[in-house]
Amino acid sequence: MKIDSVDMYYLAMPEVLDIGDGSQDMVLVRVRAGDWTGWGECEASPLPTIASLVGPMSHSACHPVIDSVLGQKLESIQDIGRISDEVRARSLDVLQTDHALSGIEIALWDLFGKSVEQPVYELLGMWGTGAPVGKTPYASALFGDTAHETFEKARSAMSQGFRAVKFGWGPYGRTTVDADADQVHAAREGLGPDGILLVDAGTVWGDDVAVAESRLPALMEADAVWLEEPFVSGALQSYANLATKSGNVKLAGGEGAHTRFTAEHMIDHGGVGFIQIDTGRIGGIGPAHEVWKYAHARGVQFVNHTFTSHLALSASLQPYAGSSSDWLCEYPVELKPLARNLTSNHIELDSDGTIRPPQAPGLGMDLDLDAVREYLVDVEITVAGKTLYRTPELTQ
Amino acid sequence: MKIDSVDMYYLAMPEVLDIGDGSQDMVLVRVRAGDWTGWGECEASPLPTIASLVGPMSHSACHPVIDSVLGQKLESIQDIGRISDEVRARSLDVLQTDHALSGIEIALWDLFGKSVEQPVYELLGMWGTGAPVGKTPYASALFGDTAHETFEKARSAMSQGFRAVKFGWGPYGRTTVDADADQVHAAREGLGPDGILLVDAGTVWGDDVAVAESRLPALMEADAVWLEEPFVSGALQSYANLATKSGNVKLAGGEGAHTRFTAEHMIDHGGVGFIQIDTGRIGGIGPAHEVWKYAHARGVQFVNHTFTSHLALSASLQPYAGSSSDWLCEYPVELKPLARNLTSNHIELDSDGTIRPPQAPGLGMDLDLDAVREYLVDVEITVAGKTLYRTPELTQ
Numbered sequence: 001m002k003i004d005s006v007d008m009y010y011l012a013m014p015e016v017l018d019i020g021d022g023s024q025d026m027v028l029v030r031v032r033a034g035d036w037t038g039w040g041e042c043e044a045s046p047l048p049t050i051a052s053l054v055g056p057m058s059h060s061a062c063h064p065v066i067d068s069v070l071g072q073k074l075e076s077i078q079d080i081g082r083i084s085d086e087v088r089a090r091s092l093d094v095l096q097t098d099h100a101l102s103g104i105e106i107a108l109w110d111l112f113g114k115s116v117e118q119p120v121y122e123l124l125g126m127w128g129t130g131a132p133v134g135k136t137p138y139a140s141a142l143f144g145d146t147a148h149e150t151f152e153k154a155r156s157a158m159s160q161g162f163r164a165v166k167f168g169w170g171p172y173g174r175t176t177v178d179a180d181a182d183q184v185h186a187a188r189e190g191l192g193p194d195g196i197l198l199v200d201a202g203t204v205w206g207d208d209v210a211v212a213e214s215r216l217p218a219l220m221e222a223d224a225v226w227l228e229e230p231f232v233s234g235a236l237q238s239y240a241n242l243a244t245k246s247g248n249v250k251l252a253g254g255e256g257a258h259t260r261f262t263a264e265h266m267i268d269h270g271g272v273g274f275i276q277i278d279t280g281r282i283g284g285i286g287p288a289h290e291v292w293k294y295a296h297a298r299g300v301q302f303v304n305h306t307f308t309s310h311l312a313l314s315a316s317l318q319p320y321a322g323s324s325s326d327w328l329c330e331y332p333v334e335l336k337p338l339a340r341n342l343t344s345n346h347i348e349l350d351s352d353g354t355i356r357p358p359q360a361p362g363l364g365m366d367l368d369l370d371a372v373r374e375y376l377v378d379v380e381i382t383v384a385g386k387t388l389y390r391t392p393e394l395t396q
Numbered sequence: 397m398k399i400d401s402v403d404m405y406y407l408a409m410p411e412v413l414d415i416g417d418g419s420q421d422m423v424l425v426r427v428r429a430g431d432w433t434g435w436g437e438c439e440a441s442p443l444p445t446i447a448s449l450v451g452p453m454s455h456s457a458c459h460p461v462i463d464s465v466l467g468q469k470l471e472s473i474q475d476i477g478r479i480s481d482e483v484r485a486r487s488l489d490v491l492q493t494d495h496a497l498s499g500i501e502i503a504l505w506d507l508f509g510k511s512v513e514q515p516v517y518e519l520l521g522m523w524g525t526g527a528p529v530g531k532t533p534y535a536s537a538l539f540g541d542t543a544h545e546t547f548e549k550a551r552s553a554m555s556q557g558f559r560a561v562k563f564g565w566g567p568y569g570r571t572t573v574d575a576d577a578d579q580v581h582a583a584r585e586g587l588g589p590d591g592i593l594l595v596d597a598g599t600v601w602g603d604d605v606a607v608a609e610s611r612l613p614a615l616m617e618a619d620a621v622w623l624e625e626p627f628v629s630g631a632l633q634s635y636a637n638l639a640t641k642s643g644n645v646k647l648a649g650g651e652g653a654h655t656r657f658t659a660e661h662m663i664d665h666g667g668v669g670f671i672q673i674d675t676g677r678i679g680g681i682g683p684a685h686e687v688w689k690y691a692h693a694r695g696v697q698f699v700n701h702t703f704t705s706h707l708a709l710s711a712s713l714q715p716y717a718g719s720s721s722d723w724l725c726e727y728p729v730e731l732k733p734l735a736r737n738l739t740s741n742h743i744e745l746d747s748d749g750t751i752r753p754p755q756a757p758g759l760g761m762d763l764d765l766d767a768v769r770e771y772l773v774d775v776e777i778t779v780a781g782k783t784l785y786r787t788p789e790l791t792q
Contacts, residue, residue: 010779012452016452016453016454016455017455018453018455018456018459019455019456020455020456020457021455022454022455024454024455025452025454025455043489044454044489044490044491045448045451045454045458045489045490045491045492046451046452046454047447047448047450047451047452047777047779047784048444048447048448048451048490048491048492049444050447051443051444051446051447052441052443052444052492054443055441055442055443055444056408056412056421056442056443057412057414058412058418058420058421058440058441058442059412059413059414059415059416059417059418059420059421060414060415060416061416062441063414092652093439093440093441093652094440094441094444094492095440095441095444095491095492095494095495095654095677096441096444096448096490096491096492098491099491232657234655234656234657234658234660234661235657236657236661236664237664256488256489258491259630260630261628261629261630261631261632262630264630265630265632265661265665268632268633268665269661269664269665281491377779377780378778378779378780378781379777379778379779379780380776380777380778381443381775381776381777381778382774382775382776382777383406383443383773383774383775384773384774384775385774388443
């Protein structure tokens with residue numbers, strides 16, 4: 001079959017707030033080939049992503065992304081890799097390309113999986129016909145304004161059945177070492193001795209190792225499993241330096257990686273113990289799976305990064321679905337209606353408290369377009385009198 | 397003063413060809429503050445760049461770039477760094493941000509330099525009031541289809557007064573080791589024994605070290621100064637591996653770097669001997685200057701990457717203008733009329749065959765807007781019934 005159409009949709013909640021909630025809007029991608037339709041989602045800012053899909057060519061390494069996808073043959077999973085390579089080469093100098101490609105690549109896997117009636121994780125070829133391994137989801141919460149509030153949040157998450165909670169942002173890292181220690185100890189107290197504690201510093205220390213190091217004793221005492229993003233993601237020397245001092249508290253990072261190389265550099269030169277990959281940013285499922293293989297061979301754990309719909313969640317679980325040594329996963333728990341209602345089925349906690357992607361063809365998610373049509377944003381882009389993009393009709 | 401306006405203009409030749417010529421279109425940036433106007437250029441695909449300037453917020457790390465610039469105080473060069481930091485933080489997850497920021501940051505330096513009547517290179521603070529050091533420009537040429545054609549091209553460049561020529565792309569790396577050797581030897585023959593020979597492989601070998609290594613003997617025999625981009629820019633291990641084998645032929649790369657970290661990783665982990673930085677991509681003059689310092693301290697030579705107007709050329713020379721140990725520069729010689737005519741003054745070869753940025757306030761370039769107005773592209777972007785962007789009037 002050949003790729004007949006590639007469409008991007010910008011959907012958004014009526015009001016988008018200035019908070020760290022990635023479920024407030026989305027770039028939904030529909031790809032059609034022959035009798036089949038696949039869906040994907042870019043974890044990206046919608047307008048620049050649409051612009052990179054259709055923006056006029058600047059020169060031979062600045063093609064619109066759609067030019068390297070439309071009309072392509074799609075008869076094997078190798079074709080997905082080949083199309084992605086062409087996009088990356090022909091749109092090399094359009095920085096937004098990797099984010100646009102991500103949703104398209106995911107849709108190609110979904111489409112191809114449906115056409116051959118296989119889940120994507122089986123197409124990835126390492127798990128035979130076995131079921132994917134259940135992952136322990138962690139609930140993401142903001143640190144409370146006070147340590148007591150954090151304690152209450154931790155208790156609440158445990159009472160909802162979570163075994164792992166990640167606290168981040170809020171006041172953490174912004175005041176004193178003692179205040180941060182109080183927060184971390186309160187979290188541990190609220191979780192009890194068996195809860196899995198993860199801490200996210202949200203790049204608050206830039207690249208300052210000494211400031212980050214001053215937080216380590218409390219994290220070690222509270223038995224935190226990881227310290228996420230102490231530094232901006234490019235500060236590999238700071239990561240590597242802190243990693244030599246953090247003992248059992250492993251460093252985690254990688255959500256911003258938009259190529260597999262960026263993620264591999266964090267493993268090779270940043271000393272991370274957990275590599276966090278968003279398939280909606282890194283170029284899709286193929287590159288994420290490559291990073292999983294790379295990490296696995298080096299004793300680094302792979303974890304998804306997901307903060308939007310269950311379509312994106314299924315895509316983000318596929319690259320490491322069958323790996324029992326990579327046992328954690330991010331599970332967005334407070335989705336806006338747009339992200340929640342995009343799919344009519346959802347990836348819910350199993351009776352053992354773990355989650356796994358659907359055992360169904362492609363990504364295994366059923367889209368409920370009627371439920372989200374009200375969030376569709378009308379966009380029109382005209383260049384030199386020619387309309388390059390107008391929001392297409394949202395249909396299956 | 398406060399930043400009163402930030403405007404982006406998309407200009408393009410009537411016909412943009414599918415060739416590696418970056419001078420066919422441009423993103424021109426005008427910033428106004430108080431009585432002053434500054435100009436910059438993004439080395440970027442215009443439509444996604446404009447979209448990242450104005451695209452609606454997705455969440456707290458996905459603001460439109462303009463939101464972090466408009467209304468800001470601009471009273472010192474520290475303010476330029478502070479504004480850039482805010483842009484990078486508040487638009488962290490908009491991948492296109494670094495390219496949009498680059499042109500804005502360059503315009504801020506131009507504006508501030510004019511307001512205090514100092515060239516940008518003096519504001520960078522390392523060269524006192526001395527004149528910038530002349531750089532030896534290299535002419536960029538494509539390898540000929542035949543070795544004889546390459547020989548003729550080399551002779552022609554030398555007869556035009558160039559002391560250095562870079563050959564790249566064309567058939568190089570795409571056929572046999574012997575054919576590539578013939579090309580390289582022909583280039584050397586055309587240049588004569590004293591010409592400086594640079595070779596650009598244009599990432600043709602992906603990350604395959606063995607294939608690249610097979611080209612080294614000819615490059616060594618022909619005394620090539622550098623081998624540029626044997627691999628895609630993320631393939632640091634391949635770079636590092638080849639660097640141990642390439643002897644006097646240094647590796648060069650970095651033009652794709654959109655953060656200073658990416659460039660620093662090529663130095664730390666890729667073993668490059670030359671780091672090639674485009675100020676129009678890396679976030680502007682400040683980050684490029686940081687990379688120069690980083691490279692200088694490690695014995696790596698800094699070289700600009702420039703393939704468009706002399707406004708961009710001036711910006712790209714500022715970060716290392718006063719450094720005598722970094723003696724080469726890229727000098728675009730076959731500009732399209734748009735890029736050539738944007739400025740009424742030009743950076744020409746001095747009597748000693750070198751070039752240097754103008755000894756004048758800011759970037760020292762005078763824009764001739766009347767000469768390029770015919771190339772202005774009308775763009776209109778409407779989101780949810782609101783016009784977010786319409787090509788502004790092109791005025792000083």
